[in-house]
């Protein structure tokens with residue numbers, strides 16, 4: 001609740017939400033009409049064993065409200081998790097944009113960010129292979145600005161008119177509603193092979209990017225080329241990036257699979273838990289800027305949403321930081337009812353003619369009408385701007401504002417011709433006056449024809465383990481496709497990206513090796529590989545396997561040091577509760593092997609104790625074996641070291657023995673030891 005918020009986190013949005021917050025604790029139960037209720041367990045009946053009476057208004061109100069508790073889930077991005085935060089600029093962008101929140105470095109702009117999977121239903125698992133949504137609402141002093149981004153910088157299609165087609169292809173097949181939340185089926189791959197503009201996006205979807213370790217460890221991309229416009233009306237093209245302070249990291253596929261069963265809420269638990277612990281996720285906002293006169297200088301069309309701007313060609317300038325610092329009070333009221341829309345812009349930010357962007361500008365407003373039940377969803381607390389809104393729109397379902405006076409039209413004399421538009425100089429939004437001419441035509445520009453060069457660029461930029469993961473992902477997904485023809489079409493298509501790639505997965509899925517010469521593109525972009533991401537051990541979860549009789553001072557030293565370094569050690573023991581070490585050291589075990597599986601942790605610290613418990617030993621062996629097979633760092637002291645020797649882990653990459661905390665933390669920061677793949 002807001003009154004518990006420490007002051008540094010309070011902001012204008014939070015203050016606004018305060019007036020809508022209600023605490024029912026300690027209150028008398030009433031009906032929605034404020035009538036105090038004397039009985040809430042028994043309906044009104046004609047006699048104790050008689051029928052319920054129509055007259056029972058309390059029963060009817062309660063049941064009717066319950067019957068109508070659900071709203072339609074989002075047609076895509078149904079499963080999501082949102083949090084509050086703030087954005088602060090490092091350096092003024094005044095040279096490029098009139099947007100005030102991108103000019104004043106002293107201001108903190110409240111934000112609300114919703115992360116999501118694209119494909120699955122509201123109740124599906126977090127760790128499926130999919131793109132992730134990364135939608136940010138900035139509550140600026142000039143109104144709401146929405147940056148509706150994904151964790152992948154390109155898209156499946158080039159024109160929004162194909163969006164229903166791609167979504168129908170990747171959603172569960174209509175006859176049996178299989179598969180849920182993931183994309184391994186015939187219709188999706190049939191779409192891919194017959195709509196080859198998808199090649200680049202598919203490379204990302206088959207890569208580790210599509211199984212992120214955490215929402216806190218994902219990049220975000222605005223995808224489209226937008227425009228920044230400055231005070232003098234001068235425009236620049238821009239691409240928006242979010243860069244996570246913790247770096248960009250992923251799960252491994254086997255882990256992602258298991259997590260979907262063990263903890264379907266893995267990503268929301270991770271984000272919620274980090275914020276509750278005070279580990280506030282941070283992302284820097286970056287921009288790539290291109291002068292208007294350089295529009296045709298990149299060798300591809302900047303209006304084509306299947307293309308990225310290689311960061312080595314056009315560097316990303318970091319301009320500010322977003323800190324996510326507060327969980328929601330109520331999932332439905334905030335996360336479910338938030339409505340994003342690309343058309344929510346502020347002066348100084350404008351669109352381009354990217355046909356995908358143009359179509360999105362229609363879809364986002366339209367979809368809220370059915371989802372939120374009418375045109376007044378902007379009045380829902382989470383959607384309200386922090387500045388007042390005045391216009392002549394009236395009535396409609398769920399209207400809350402009580403507009404005074406008789407006048408609801410423009411122009412008028414009765415209200416002094418107000419509310420009145422203002423000039424650009426006074427903050428009025430005016431669209432960039434791009435000169436446009438052309439014939440009405442349904443066609444794709446020739447400049448959108450190259451579907452493979454950047455897919456190859458992506459492949460060329462991957463490290464060896466990343467390439468192996470991509471081959472595995474294609475082999476898994478296509479391996480589930482029943483149609484031999486579709487499999488072959490996909491193999492032949494991806495030979496255009498890389499002959500090496502297509503040949504490798506063709507063998508695995510029982511298709512014929514591809515024909516052709518493959519790609520001649522040799523360019524790579526190191527920024528695309530997660531090998532080159534920032535690496536830190538901060539906020540990583542370490543499983544500590546411990547029984548009574550452990551070396552008290554030694555273990556206490558290791559755990560205290562890990563916590564000082566910003567890690568989260570959690571003890572697994574025979575029972576939940578106190579574990580007793582030497583020298584009177586007592587620690588609290590949070591888990592047993594029933595509640596904790598290795599996939600829930602980033603690293604293991606193996607200690608054990610003096611207890612001999614066969615079942616515990618067997619579970620510990622499985623636990624550590626699985627962690628090792630997922631390339632995770634493993635540390636050991638005391639009896640734990642012997643155990644590593646038995647399993648022949650000692651001396652292997654990422655296995656740290658002894659109390660050298662620096663070495664262990666460095667290993668945890670490395671995240672995975674892919675060398676184990678090759679030994």
Ligand code: HDD
Nearest residue numbers: 074076077114133134135149150160163223359363364367
């Ligand atoms: Fe979309 C939701 C991101 C293409 C139509 N989209 C939605 C969300 C994100 C994106 C993050 C979830 C918002 C939330 O959390 O509430 N979408 C993208 C990106 C795209 C993209 C990065 C390509 C660059 N989307 C796209 C197209 C269309 C849509 C081409 C339609 C023509 N998207 C929608 C939608 C959704 C949506 C149907 C569903 C729920 C919602 O809008 O509010 O309007």
